[in-house]
Amino acid sequence: DQQVKQNSPSLSVQEGRISILNCDYTNSMFDYFLWYKKYPAEGPTFLISISSIKDKNEDGRFTVFLNKSAKHLSLHIVPSQPGDSAVYFCAASDGTYKYIFGTGTRLKVLA
């Protein structure tokens, strides 16, 4: 039972354009969400988070949107840069101590 889903395994975007990565969840108890970026041979690196009391959070080029009624969140990267090429994971917490991760989306930013 996959409670956090990233239905696009891969995404290619031109440098300078917007990248939109999507994440859906099924558990209405999830109240805190994180996005991570992972390069090969490295651990995941924290990007941005959002609490369920908000619908948007921004940090530089990264913005996360949360639509609780649709149980959907998205990560926008503007403008996309070649160094953003990595695998992106969304993760959700139901207020306990564990996070449930999606399967990831591989982003490729083309120069």
Add this chain to the structure above:
Amino acid sequence: DAGVTQSPTHLIKTRGQQVTLRCSPKSGHDTVSWYQQALGQGPQFIFQYYEEEERQRGNFPDRFSGHQFPNYSSELNVNALLLGDSALYLCASSSRGRGEKLFFGSGTQLSVL
């Protein structure tokens, strides 16, 4: 400021053997979580340690056990290794509360032959 460090980086074992993986948390963090990431999957929660006790456990068999030391470092032990245990094992540290973001180490790549 040292981040999360894990050792070893790579490990090869055979079925039935036992393995111990080690993790030192980021400075200032007192909580350690362990995740297993199989190829093509997202990290899956194994368990979390706080104050030297297992605070929460994911859906993993008892072959997976852990320990946290007074200096907050942690070990993950896996007994009776199966081929399916081959994965990247990630350690993440955080502060004690719920909803704290996780800081990950680079992981230990375990191959079971």
